[in-house]
Structures are given as C-alpha cells and as structure tokens.
Amino acid sequence: MSVMAELRQTVASLHAELTRYQLVAWTSGNVSARVPGRELMVIKPSGVSYDDLSADNMIVCDLDGVVVEGDLSPSSDTAAHAYVYRAMPEVGGVVHTHSTYATAWAARGEAIACHLTAQADEFGGEIPIGPFALIGGDDIGKGIVETLTGHRSPAVLMRNHGVFTIGKDARAAVKAAVMCEDVARTAHLARVLGQPLPMAQADVDSLYDRYQNVYGQAGR
Numbered sequence: 001m002s003v004m005a006e007l008r009q010t011v012a013s014l015h016a017e018l019t020r021y022q023l024v025a026w027t028s029g030n031v032s033a034r035v036p037g038r039e040l041m042v043i044k045p046s047g048v049s050y051d052d053l054s055a056d057n058m059i060v061c062d063l064d065g066v067v068v069e070g071d072l073s074p075s076s077d078t079a080a081h082a083y084v085y086r087a088m089p090e091v092g093g094v095v096h097t098h099s100t101y102a103t104a105w106a107a108r109g110e111a112i113a114c115h116l117t118a119q120a121d122e123f124g125g126e127i128p129i130g131p132f133a134l135i136g137g138d139d140i141g142k143g144i145v146e147t148l149t150g151h152r153s154p155a156v157l158m159r160n161h162g163v164f165t166i167g168k169d170a171r172a173a174v175k176a177a178v179m180c181e182d183v184a185r186t187a188h189l190a191r192v193l194g195q196p197l198p199m200a201q202a203d204v205d206s207l208y209d210r211y212q213n214v215y216g217q218a219g220r
C-alpha cells in the first residue's frame with residue numbers, strides 16, 4: 001500500500017475511536033493527519049456519518065485547505081487544521097471534538113488545573129483555554145497555535161466551543177482527545193464533590209518527565 005493509501009485508512013479508522021469513546025455526536029468532530037514530507041493533509045469529509053467513513057472518501061487537501069483529492073467537501077474545520085500544520089511543523093495529527101465534559105469547561109472559559117497524576121502524565125499541568133473564535137478564516141487556527149506554542153499540553157479548550165488536540169501523528173492527537181475528556185470528567189466530579197487538592201509543581205514535573213520519556217514502549 002502507498003503511504004497515501006495507508007494514511008487514508010489510518011485517518012478513516014481513527015474516527016471510530018471518537019465514537020467508541022463517545023467524544024462526538026452526529027457528524028461533529030474530526031481527525032486529520034499531515035502527509036509526511038509533503039505539503040498535504042488527509043481529513044474527514046464534511047457531514048458524512050461516522051459509519052460511512054472509509055479510506056476512499058477521506059479528503060486530501062493542501063496546507064491552505066484547498067482540496068487536492070476527493071469528491072466531497074472537506075470538514076468545515078479544515079482551515080483550522082491547515083493553519084496548525086503550517087505553523088507547527090512538529091505536529092503530524094490534529095483532532096477536534098465537542099466532547100461533553102471538556103466542552104463544559106470551555107463553555108465557562110475555565111482551564112482545567114492539574115489535580116491528577118494522569119493529567120500530569122499526559123498534559124504536564126493545566127489544560128489551557130484558547131480564545132473565542134468564529135469558524136471560517138484563520139481565527140480558530142491562530143487561537144490554537146498561540147495557546148499551545150510553548151505549552152506542554154497537547155489539548156486546548158477553545159472558549160465557548162470545544163477541544164482541539166495535536167500530536168506527533170493522528171493517533172497521538174486522538175489519544176490526547178480521549179485523555180482530555182477523561183480528565184475533564186474526573187475534574188468536574190471532583191469540583192462538584194468538594195475542593196480538589198493541589199499538587200506540588202515538582203511532582204507534576206516529575207510525573208510528566210517520567211511518562212513522556214520512560215513509560216510504556218518508548219513514546220506514545
């Protein structure tokens with residue numbers, strides 16, 4: 001299989017993780033991947049049911065969001081994904097969801113402070129809030145890039161909107177979206193039940209360093 005055919009299959013398959021972990025409703029939510037070594041990305045078509053997504057109906061766009069291959073319109077969030085790939089060369093995958101708990105924090109414009117070891121592992125501290133931005137044009141992409149550049153977190157909660165995550169590849173970005181919702185749910189429950197206990201910055205740093213560099217099978 002060619003690199004492009006393989007990437008189309010990967011991006012189509014990863015969308016099943018969004019429904020498996022209940023991060024999306026109807027056709028909202030999308031995954032994209034950068035095509036390695038080329039100024040291209042693979043992204044979901046707009047408005048197609050998750051059950052009908054396949055390698056064949058994925059859309060290939062250039063990094064200005066212009067369709068290069070595909071019969072359908074690309075995701076309405078294509079401009080935001082493309083902006084991230086243009087501005088952050090280390091990013092190989094981008095995911096967007098309106099997952100319930102994380103988006104509830106976004107609705108309040110409140111960053112998720114780090115009170116959990118799992119959050120320290122994956123996000124290295126708080127999950128930040130990005131600015132309010134309307135769809136269409138570069139405002140969402142700009143907000144994502146400005147918030148995540150120099151930040152440990154691979155997830156940003158765009159105010160009044162939802163979650164965008166980045167990763168070295170599409171799978172890493174999907175994992176960040178799953179973990180963001182998991183953390184947001186637990187943090188919400190902790191807040192409802194009382195006042196979450198603080199964690200020392202040194203402990204957060206140590207957990208993050210261990211998880212990113214030692215844990216698992218070297219890398220995520």
Ligand SMILES: [Zn+2]
Pocket residue numbers: 096097098161162
């Ligand atoms: Zn959205």
